[in-house]
Amino acid sequence: MKYISENIDFNIKNSAVTLGKFDGLHQGHQILIDKVLSLKEEGYTSVMFTFLYHPYNLFSDNEIKLIFTEDEKKHILSQSGLDVLISYPFSHDTKNIEPEDFIKNILVEKLDAKLIVVGNDFRFGRNRRGDINMLKAMEDIYGFKVISFEKKRWEDTIISSSVIRNELQRGHMERVNNLLGRTYFIRGKVLDGRKIGRTIGMPTTNLLPPSNKLLPPCGVYTSRTIIDGVSYPGMTNIGYKPTVGKEKEKGVETYIFDFSKDLYGKEIDVELLEYVRPEIKFDSIEELKVKMEEDLTFGRKFFNI
Known part of the structure; x- marks a missing residue:
């Protein structure tokens, strides 16, 4: 697996890319990962695009605590068959990028994305204005296809990183491990x-x-x-x-x-x-x-x- 971090100068060709924070790499995330991995059989480069966060939040004094650290995330993904992991630097510039510019400059020009795999609640860009509808509206303009998935459930719970964090902080390890799927x-x-x-x-x-x-x-x-x-x-x-x-x-x-x-x-x-x-x-x-x-x-x- 190729690992790209703290670097905005990269050039990937013919990619199937999944995007998100991916803290925990839980069962819901695994659906997205499995999809881009399956597209390798069709000749696409499987890519995960996520963000590399500074240890301290840009907008508060609270340290960002991670279910799995960057090193642990790399370790998990290196065994998955993923071709490329991009941990894009998260900065004020990154936060303020207009969603249309993110699509054009990063998804199209840097990643050459042909298939974009996301959860149906995925948001991106300045003020979180970009969403699944904006991506779908630009399919014909840029020649990519969007594949979206509903949130995964375990028992009566919608699986999310925030739910897992809450259970982890309570010491509910069996529940944490079930929600993670690992x-x-x-x-x-x-x-x-x-x-x-x-x-x-x-x-x-x-x-x-x-x-x-x-x-x-x-x-x-x-x-x-x-x-x-x-x-x-x-x-x-x-x-x-x-x-x-x-x-x-x-x-x-x-x-x-x-x-x-x-x-x-x-x-x-x-x-x-x-x-x-x-x-x-x-x-x-x-x-x-x-x-x-x-x-x-x-x-x-x-x-x-």
Whole structure:
């Protein structure tokens, strides 16, 4: 997969392109992705056009939190068969581009779009004035065809990134994973931690997610760790380690069942399956160890190991 970011000078030929924010790459997004992938058989270049956001919102002081970071999104899409991922820089200029100019200058001239695949509520351009009707009105002018899809539902819920964010912030991991259509995960390189777990016979791996990664509530979760494509069951703590460290940044600490290899510096994915309990501050390491042993017993029953 070709990855283009922070660059507005690109030239793609004969593309089938899907457009949107694509935070979460959830089930609704997957319909659009699958469609452009299917068009590869007809000779089109499959393209996803999205935006690369600055860590801080242009219009407020709030940091944009992402279900999947840019690195995680690239990792998912690189395995999908997509030809090109374009993360277009989001700026004041980008925000203020007139929708007619976006169609002409980007979709037609830069992407040579022959097929445009979007959700039926897709909006773009200055003041979000561009929509599916504007795109369809310009089909004959520019020679492209628009393919649109209704919102996908799961049970009684319309799937959207905002719904998934809300469930994630509540720690409803099973619901999050169903809405996503994949398991929520945290990707990163294993850090050299305090090794407290090793001293009490429970060695753990430590990740420090980027500040713009949207994490679930602090607590203990059943998890799977993906190492070199192999999945290993375990238990993960999200939080600040109040008993032993009182860390300033929220970290991801995982105990992998029956695993003893050194993973320091290794890039891994930690998938969260189910919320077990909140993070607790204990009065001693001994109390922490007892609770961790209870967590591991729960985990072995959960995974039937």
